[in-house]
Amino acid sequence: MAVDPKTEVEAALRKALTEVAPEQARFPIAFERPKQSEHGDFACTIALQLAKPLRRNPREIAQKLSERTVALTPSITELIDPPQVAGPGFINFRLKAGAKQAVISRVLREGAEFGSLRAAARQSVHIEFVSANPTGPLHVGHGRGAAYGASLAALLEFAGHDVTREFYINDAGRQMDILALSVWLRYLQAHGSVVPFPEDGYRGDYVLRIAARLNDAHVTRFVRDAAALPQPAAGADPDAALDALIAAAKRLLGEDWRLVHRFALEDMLADQRDDLAQFRVEFDRWFSEQSLYDAGAVERTVARLAAAGHAYEKDGALWFRSSAFGDEKDRVLRRENGQFTYFASDVAYHAEKLGRGYGQLVDVWGADHHGYIPRVRGALQALGLDATRLTVTLVQFAVLYRGGEKVAMGKRSGDFVTLRELREEVGNDAARFFYVMRKSDQHLDFDLDLAKSESQDNPVYYVQYAHARVCSVFVQWGGDPARLAGCALDPLDSPRELALTQRLAEFPELVQDAARELAPHSIAFYLRELAGEFHSYYNAERILVEDPAQRAARLALCAAVRQVLANGLALLGVDAPEKM
């Protein structure tokens, strides 16, 4: 089993360090990739970092280290040239060609597994994302959370962790009541009733469609006398009017209210589930907020907070003393009307998740919820739970542009752009790629025209094209790729070929870093660079040359590039096409 040359160099360097500076024997050894190739393939700055604690000249330390590295581990010279000390104390390493080329056979051998890690610190990671209200179709903001969360989950899994993907369904509470009410009112209207439609009701076309399906399933069952509904008084508080309508609906429908409620919920959930599945976003579990209430978990959790002295009554409500845990102020757990807040059930939810024993919880939230983090953390602490196991990553908004103009997005009005519309317009591949092209906490300008364009400007096509190009070379060649597995790689000695090979070798390390930083965007950047280097190579050199040995080696390199492109694209949920 070939080991990564860098790992072997690190081991040799460690040995030398132990001898040169025993008291710093455990100092972390980090390598960097020099921009200029004259500085070797990778460099170590440890001598610079040790200069201060050792009170010695960094160049001298570097010199000593590089000498002893070779002296103590002579076999290292099979992999690298003697290390060079440069500048203030860099130790530059240059790999021998054979050591670089070895990665190609490793890629071909490991295939789809290349880049995956057997994480030394393997842990079970729970990632909760999207978790949209089931009160309307997913919109483009949810799309970013979905793409980011799904890519992140794939990345963490690839990096060797046990990953559980979960969608938290906000099926309890007022928003869901408003949807049920809206659906029912539309249903009544379809039956010819003149009913007051509340200003803050859900007005989208999808509500009409749910009402129509409700009618298909239960033609007259939910018809009631619309005259019994309260008419909103002019200038009245819209919130109060809405509550009055909901109360009236519950009264008029009796037990049937729950049926309407459930019908609307399940219809909406089915829509979201279907939308996400088409977007290649899957969940292991859909967790119902209502189930926490049904199990008494919300009540119990709040009682625990109170019992621990972290809650108090004021103005008829029950408050959590979150200000004692770094929050700006205290937060309401139970309202004056006796209902628990969303916050209360969310605390119960997080306590429940931690109770399942995951090593780490990752929550993907919209950036507008950032103020919410301290209170959730605080409540977990107050419950005596390990809040450090919760990581919240914020996903900023995506702003759509069409023809250089911002696409307007209303909230309740129903004219917002849905994820489904976006996917239909630009395709799943472009949508997935564009969504994760930026750091998640960075605002995203989503250029619809660019995403749609099948041109050189479009980074998705650029990467996919590289993949398809390799495939077409193999079609042209017509041989069996399996035959390349053991071919000699030493003909790959041009700077371009060695650089491309090095790029492939970086992939596992990139996966590790990206997973640690929860940063799938770096995969997208890497793929663009890899594709670019391949395109350059392809234009500069002919692959299918006459010389059989050289041809085989070049094909092996191409096959390895194809594999790494495919592995990276898979992490992003983007197709790696053989033809375009």
Added chain:
RNA sequence: GCGCCCGUAGCUCAGCGGAUCAGAGUAUUGGCCUCCGAAGCCAAGGGUCGUGGGUUCGAAUCCCGCCGGGCGCGCCA
């Protein structure tokens, strides 16, 4: 007002547990198809990394102030 995030080439952005970090794409200009896919490649110009201090042998990167932008500050979710 307070809190969080962000200010890097004309534009969109990487780099931010300091050094070998001034980068990519795009736009502009000029080249490359009787030859494995031109959805591609090559080349040129373009930035005192918002600003002022501080820490350091060394700062785009760490700390503080200021300026500019986004978001949040509900008994909504």
